[in-house]
Amino acid sequence: MISERTKDSLGRIFMGAARSRLPARPDDACEIVERRDGASPKQARVVVVTISSMQFRLLLLLHFDDDDAMRDYYVSDASRPLTDVFTEAANLCCGAMNQQLVGHFPDLGMSTPYTLGGQCMAYLAELKPDHVARYDVSINGAVQIGATLCVCTRAPLDFVAQESAAEDTGGELELF
């Protein structure tokens, strides 16, 4: 149902969005490696955001631990919990993906993000996904974030994202 070039395009769109939106500062190094072992990232918390269209729904799941490394990197205002700050980053990342996808699928909507326990990932199969891709994201070599892309569709999906599209600055601010 989902062509290989579509899977590749989704991967590139995600990587572009993650590189431009997940680092707290633009100059921070962001390395993304796709996990080939099929195992879910092990972080304890996960932020879920959904992009829906008439043809498919795409879930972006960003896994994180509420640990010192994450807090040191993301929390500049000590009065704000890490979950709030990271949820905003996840929302921006998904917004950037949404902006890229809307060029190929004109009817798209994006949910507000929600945070769940990492144990929930064991039930990803309940959604009967047609495509799942997992990534390890490392920022400055110190902050480790996991990512899962999950696509469910009832119609064939076939599109090719422009090579540079995912790298463009994108991602309008989604208020929530």
Added chain:
Amino acid sequence: MAAQYGMVAAAAVAGVAFIAFVAAVWYARSQRRIATRVQTQIEQQREALALAEARHDDEQRASSGERDALAAEVARLTDELEQQHARFAVVRSELECALVRGGDALQRASRIAEEAARLKRFADTFERWHEQMTSLMAQNQDMHQKNQELASIVSHVLIVSLNASIEAARAGAAGRGFSIVAGEVRALAARSQELSRSYRDSLNRNDFVTAATFQDIQAGGKMMAASLAGVESLASQLHDAFERAAA
């Protein structure tokens, strides 16, 4: 001496006579040249006149041709004007009909825009459903905490039942009955622990499926609202176009 005077006088007379002769010859030649020049000028004037007359005749003929062509063109334009007038009458009649239809279409375009704007309020319904998700998830979270507490109690009961079994064993024959009870309690605690784990898994599954489903509903609502905004915008553009055409 007198002879000398006579010769001088004769020479003078001869000189005057010669000069008079030369003057008469020069005058006669001069008159002939003037006459010749005048004659030439007259001929040139005559030729120029003839040329001008010929040109005038040509121009007159050309002018006559142009006048005829112009008259023909005027006649053709008159015909065309009449035809255009007839066509204009037809077009005006059609335009009047179109304006009547346009008025109807204007109303329809306006109605579509209003309907699209009204339907966008569906998004509020989806948001309401999404708020329900937040409430459901809060309940789930509460159940997670209660289940965790239950698991902690069950775990404690297991330890207590194990201790009871040890104490019963120490008591020997006297503790045999107590040992059976402790074993039953341990078995019940183990079953409770299993049930608690299963309950925790169900809650995790519920969390995930509920969040994913309600997010899909919320995102779908936004998608529909965006699509309806597009329809509303198109209907407004159509309405404006009809209004401009009617003006």
